[in-house]
Amino acid sequence: MTDSSARQADHDIDPLFVNRWSPRAYSSEEISEGDLFRLFEAARWAPSANNAQPWRFIYARRDAGRWPNLLALLNPGNRQWAERASALVVLVSKTTHQRPGDLTATPLRSHSLDAGAAWASLAFQALLSGWHTHAIGGFNREAAPGVLGVPDGYVVETMIAIGRRAAADSLPTELQTREKPNARKPLSELVAEGRFAFE
Ligand SMILES: Cc1cc2nc3c(=O)[nH]c(=O)nc-3n(C[C@H](O)[C@H](O)[C@H](O)COP(=O)(O)O)c2cc1C
Structure with a gap:
């Protein structure tokens, strides 16, 4: 059911990478x-740096456990579609x-970068398993640590x-036209040999 017709890779890559995208229409199953x-x-x-594995996942399955708490953290614009997801996950680092x-522990500069790598792995495995994912940065970041019991020393990165x-x-209706895979910048704007050469 993945429609990646708007996506054309310029190099020979596994279709997995263009087939992953972030829908908003979910079935509630x-x-x-x-x-x-x-x-x-x-x-x-x-x-992850030092193999520190700084990612932590807090989840709620639809209509179970703390689902209402996680759902309530979302901004209304995201909640209107994400309420039909099967699970909500909060990624913490x-x-x-x-x-x-x-x-003693010392600051881990790469905690967010490493958590991002874990999110990407989750998203690709989801696609391989017949599920879709959608990261959501639009949620109540001030309330999240209290609602979820996240202590100092951790950052709530994103919801999924x-x-x-x-x-x-x-x-x-206003979301229907956006419900398709989007495009990407060309590699010429993203890759340089040996020295920064971007706008
Ligand atoms: C950290 C992060 C935060 C995001 N926040 C939101 C959000 O609040 N609402 C939303 O609809 N999409 C959100 N997105 C989805 C992005 O808009 C989407 O990933 C991007 O447009 C690329 O499209 P694709 O994932 O379909 O390839 C977020 C994505 C990421 C990675």
Whole structure:
């Protein structure tokens, strides 16, 4: 059900990379814990500085556990479509790391970068498993640590909706036209040999 017709890769890559995109129309179906943990398992194997693995995932499955708490954190514009997702996940990163042999933890510069790698792994495994994902930065960042019990030393990075795709016409009218894979900048704007050469 993935329509990637708007996406043309300029080099020979696995179709997985253009087929992953972020829909908003979801079917409200249940996701089993097994299916969900398969995605966390993929994320677990992401690379990180010092192998610190600073990513943490807080999840709620649809209509179970703390689903209402996670849903309520979303900005209204995101909540209107994400309420039909099968799971909501909050990606948190740990900002320090205690290296082997050290007595204290020191700041981990790459905590957000590493968490991003884990998110990407989760998103690609989701697609391989028949699910879609949509990262959501539009949520209440001030309230999130209190609602979720996240202590100091951790940053709430993003929320993620996971679901099974539904037809675009299940969305409010204003979102229907956006329900398609978008394009990318050309590599010529993104890659330079040896020295920064960008606008
Ligand atoms: C960290 C992050 C935050 C995002 N926040 C939102 C959001 O609040 N609402 C939304 O609809 N999409 C959000 N997105 C989705 C992006 O708009 C989307 O990933 C981007 O347009 C690329 O499209 P694609 O994922 O379909 O390839 C977010 C994506 C990321 C990675």
